[in-house]
Amino acid sequence: MKIGIKYCGGCNPRYDRTDIVRRLRGDMPGAEIVSAVPGAELDYAVIVCGCTSACADADGITGKHGRMLLTSGDAYEELLERLKQL
Amino acid sequence: MALMTGEEYIESIRKIKMEVYMFGEKIESPVDDPILRPSLNSVRMTYDLAQMPEYEDLMTVTLEDGRKINRFTNIHRNTDDLIKKVKMQRLLGQQTAACFQRCVGMDAFNAIYSTTFETDKAYGTNYHENFLKFMRYCQDNDLTVDGAMTDPKGDRSLAPHAQPDPDMYLHVVERRPDGIVVRGAKAHQTGMLNSHEVIVMPTVSMKPEDKDYAVSFAVPLDTPGLFMIIGRQSCDTRKLEGSELDVGNSEFGGVEALTIFDDVFVPNDRIFLNGETEFAGMLVERFAGYHRQSYGGCKVGVGDVLIGAAAVAADYNGAARASHIKDKLIEMTHLNETLYACGIACSAEGHKTESGNYIIDLLLANVCKQNVTRFPYEIVRLAEDIAGGIMVTAPSEKDFRDPKLGKYVEKYLKGVEGVSTENRLRILRLIENLALGTAAVGYRTESMHGAGSPQAQRIMIARQGNLAMKKELAKKIAHIKE
Numbered sequence: 001m002k003i004g005i006k007y008c009g010g011c012n013p014r015y016d017r018t019d020i021v022r023r024l025r026g027d028m029p030g031a032e033i034v035s036a037v038p039g040a041e042l043d044y045a046v047i048v049c050g051c052t053s054a055c056a057d058a059d060g061i062t063g064k065h066g067r068m069l070l071t072s073g074d075a076y077e078e079l080l081e082r083l084k085q086l
Numbered sequence: 087m088a089l090m091t092g093e094e095y096i097e098s099i100r101k102i103k104m105e106v107y108m109f110g111e112k113i114e115s116p117v118d119d120p121i122l123r124p125s126l127n128s129v130r131m132t133y134d135l136a137q138m139p140e141y142e143d144l145m146t147v148t149l150e151d152g153r154k155i156n157r158f159t160n161i162h163r164n165t166d167d168l169i170k171k172v173k174m175q176r177l178l179g180q181q182t183a184a185c186f187q188r189c190v191g192m193d194a195f196n197a198i199y200s201t202t203f204e205t206d207k208a209y210g211t212n213y214h215e216n217f218l219k220f221m222r223y224c225q226d227n228d229l230t231v232d233g234a235m236t237d238p239k240g241d242r243s244l245a246p247h248a249q250p251d252p253d254m255y256l257h258v259v260e261r262r263p264d265g266i267v268v269r270g271a272k273a274h275q276t277g278m279l280n281s282h283e284v285i286v287m288p289t290v291s292m293k294p295e296d297k298d299y300a301v302s303f304a305v306p307l308d309t310p311g312l313f314m315i316i317g318r319q320s321c322d323t324r325k326l327e328g329s330e331l332d333v334g335n336s337e338f339g340g341v342e343a344l345t346i347f348d349d350v351f352v353p354n355d356r357i358f359l360n361g362e363t364e365f366a367g368m369l370v371e372r373f374a375g376y377h378r379q380s381y382g383g384c385k386v387g388v389g390d391v392l393i394g395a396a397a398v399a400a401d402y403n404g405a406a407r408a409s410h411i412k413d414k415l416i417e418m419t420h421l422n423e424t425l426y427a428c429g430i431a432c433s434a435e436g437h438k439t440e441s442g443n444y445i446i447d448l449l450l451a452n453v454c455k456q457n458v459t460r461f462p463y464e465i466v467r468l469a470e471d472i473a474g475g476i477m478v479t480a481p482s483e484k485d486f487r488d489p490k491l492g493k494y495v496e497k498y499l500k501g502v503e504g505v506s507t508e509n510r511l512r513i514l515r516l517i518e519n520l521a522l523g524t525a526a527v528g529y530r531t532e533s534m535h536g537a538g539s540p541q542a543q544r545i546m547i548a549r550q551g552n553l554a555m556k557k558e559l560a561k562k563i564a565h566i567k568e
Contacts, residue, residue, distance in 0.1 A: 009144025011173035011180075012390075018140055035139045048140075055173070056143050 001028070001086065004036030004045045006061050013050025015073035020048050027080055036061045044083060046070065089146065089156055090228040092134040096126060099230075099280060102306070105313035106279060106343070113316075116279055121325045122316070124339030124524075128186040129230055129280045131178055131338070132158055144174040158188045159225040161199050162444040168433035172383035176426065179387020183520065185340035185528035187277025189384060191231030193376035194285040195221060196443055198302065198358050201369040203441030205362050213358045214441070220304050220356065224283065231304070232281035234272035234345060235373060237289045246292065246299040256286060256347055257298040258360070265353040266360065268301060275345045276532070278314055281307055286347070288359070291367030300366040302359035303352040311350040314343035321523040331483040331512055334519025340528040371546075372445060377537035378455030379446045382429020385458055388520070388529050389422040389465055395516045396469040402501040402510045403474060414468045421461040428454030449550035452543040459540045462533040466521045477514040477521070486511065 005021055024046075025033060036045050038060030045067035047058045052071045061067065065086050068079050090098065099117055106113045108121065116122045136145035136156050147160045147167070162168050171192070178186045199221070202213035224231055237246075240254030249255065256270025268286075278284060285304045292300050305312065319342075321333075330336040359365060397415055400406040432450035439445050470477065480499060485491045486508065496507045519525045534540065561568070 005139065007140040007143060009170065009173055009177060010141050011144060011177040011387075055170070 001031045001043045001083070002041070002063075003028070003031050003033050003083070004040055004042035004061065004063060005033060006036040006045065006047050006056055006058050008047075008049040008051075008054065008056035010050050015050065017048045017050050020046070020070060020073065020076055020079075023076060024080075024083075028083060031083070044068075044086060046079060088228075089136050089154065090133050091137055092130040095130055095133040095228075095230070098282065099126065102282065102308050104279070104307045106316065107313065108316040121322055122279060122341055124184070124325070124335070124337060125187065125277070125341035126280050128182045128184045128338045128340065129188055129277065131181050132156065132186055132188045132230070133228070135177070135181065141177065144170055144177055153225065155225045156228055158192045158230070159195065159221070159228070160192065161221070162196055162436070164444055165434055165436045168379070168436045168444055168446055169430060172379065172426070172429040172433055175380055175383025175429075176387040176390070179384045180390050181387075182338040183335050183388055183391040183516070184338040184525055185276055185384065185532065186338075187232075187280055187340065188230050189380045190233035190276060190377065191224075191281065191283075191285065193373055193380060194231065194233030194235075194287060195224075196376055196445070197369055197373035198285065198287070199443050200439040200441040200445065201365055201372060202358050203439075204368065205359060205365045207440070208365075209362055211360075211362070213360075216355050217358050220283075227282075229282040230277070230280060232275060232278040232284040232307075233373065233377075234275055234278065234284050234286045235289050235370070236273045238271055238273050239289070245296055246290070247295045255289065255296075255299045256301065258301050259298075259349065265351055266301070266303075266357065268303070268347050268350050268352060270347050272345045272347070274317070274536075275314070275343045276340060276528075276536075278307070278343050278345050279316070279341050283307065284312075284345075285358075287369055287373060288366040290370060292363040294363055296363055296366075297361045300359055300361055300363040301357075302369060303357045305350060305352055305356060309350055311348040312345065313348070314345050317342040317344065317527075319524040319527045321519075324523075327484075329483040331486070331508070331515060334515035334517075334523055335525060339524050340532075342527065371448070374538050374542070374546075375446055375448045375451045378451040378458075378543065379429055379432050381458040381533065381537055382425050382432070382451075382454040385462055385529065385533055386422055386426040386429065388525075389418070389425070389462065392465060392469050392517065392520050392529070393418045393422060395513055395520070396472040398513045399469075399473045399477075399510075399517060402505045402513060403472075404502040405472070411472055414472055418465045418468050421465055425454065425457055425461055428457055448546060452546040452550065455537055456540060456543040456547065458533045459543070462529055466526075466530060469517050470521055473514055473517045477518045480511055480514060483511075 042063035044063035047069045049071045106116045135141040202217045206214045237255040240249045246255035258266045259269045260267035287302045432446040435447035436444045486495045500507045
């Protein structure tokens with residue numbers, strides 16, 4: 001599975017955004033995790049935003065099975081659940 | 087050319103044979119000088135972060151033609167660009183706890199973009215085309231550009247042309263078929279030393295008699311006749327002592343220079359204004375507006391570090407649970423976020439210029455900067471209050487490392503259990519650095535005078551404040567009929 005990651009710019013994050021990706025790499029060792037760019041072919045896209053303003057420019061970034069926008073580290077379990085169901 | 091890495095940026099600056107003086111001596115390799123290097127590292131962060139996926143959304147812009155550029159060379163296309171500029175500046179302030187210097191070029195870019203467009207419309211000149219060519223060169227080569235505005239000004243009561251010494255404002259001394267020759271100086275040039283190019287702009291509104299002073303252009307830093315005399319910073323020579331601890335922030339810093347233009351030649355295609363005096367004021371006002379917006383980002387990021395440092399000092403002192411300490415940290419946060427709110431507000435309320443780029447709301451940008459002339463001082467005062475007097479009386483690292491004295495410093499400067507004396511000293515020195523060391527140049531006095539002194543904002547606030555409408559509101563509510 002190819003998972004694309006798009007971060008916001010990180011001006012005032014409320015949690016460690018890169019930790020989400022570290023955990024994903026650990027919990028989904030078979031997945032290919034790449035930086036998401038608009039138009040790229042992905043199975044799933046994860047938009048990792050540091051706060052609820054969620055200002056990442058994610059236009060054109062999505063996966064075959066959709067995408068999920070994270071604005072809190074607590075949402076990681078839900079993300080993992082979704083990915084495991086694909 | 088792709089975006090430069092931080093290392094490529096440093097090597098590109100190393101190759102520029104600029105003329106730099108400090109303490110009466112010529113500095114042969116500014117890039118390797120221990121006093122100057124931290125300032126280069128701060129600019130380097132604008133390149134390093136642009137390479138990192140977790141920051142590139144703020145640090146870079148992908149243009150409609152597909153080119154990916156550093157946001158510092160961007161022309162704002164909408165209010166979202168203006169907002170992201172402020173967020174990027176906050177991020178860089180957080181990452182460096184210093185002035186990262188590259189904003190001034192970005193603000194000059196955007197002010198000149200719209201002003202040259204309108205000057206050409208009025209006069210049929212080709213300044214906008216000149217600027218577009220220069221802008222493209224900077225974008226494609228990922229260059230750092232200094233924006234030089236402040237002239238020495240001599241007798242402040244006199245116009246540029248009326249000064250006893252005509253060089254107190256930079257001016258054209260010769261017009262040739264292939265360009266102009268300029269003479270003068272620009273003071274307080276933050277980041278000039280770490281730039282590839284400099285954009286020069288006038289510093290005040292002008293009348294027809296000041297024609298030779300209404301000049302704007304760009305030249306590379308190794309242009310003959312251009313040289314810099316580095317400004318002193320409080321505690322600057324601590325960097326020569328080899329102590330990482332005592333300097334507070336050993337990796338990052340800012341730098342300022344008195345920059346002399348001693349009969350510098352500017353070719354025609356690098357000229358953006360040349361005698362059209364009525365557009366000098368427009369350029370000054372727009373640049374100042376953008377730069378006053380900038381302070382609602384950069385100083386907030388530095389403030390984030392200072393608030394964090396004060397909170398850590400409180401932890402190490404065992405005072406974190408005291409209600410007055412908690413309240414002081416709240417007050418610091420309140421002040422800092424108020425600055426940020428102003429930076430975001432003037433961006434969100436921005437509008438399109440005739441040229442198509444976006445400019446901030448000038449009233450809100452000036453309110454932003456007016457607050458910046460005050461709040462960092464109060465944030466520093468509260469940080470000093472929380473840190474305690476030891477931040478300015480602690481012995482040196484040399485004493486701390488001394489076989490005889492070290493054990494006494496270790497013993498008597500210890501705070502809470504579980505925290506080393508060294509770590510306590512480190513956080514205190516960081517606060518000292520920001521409050522009254524080298525970084526205080528950027529965080530305090532630059533907050534006062536950078537992008538214009540407080541009175542300059544008050545003049546703009548008076549102009550933009552819409553007092554007539556407010557008076558009408560009052561009369562209507564009071565049922566006054568005149």
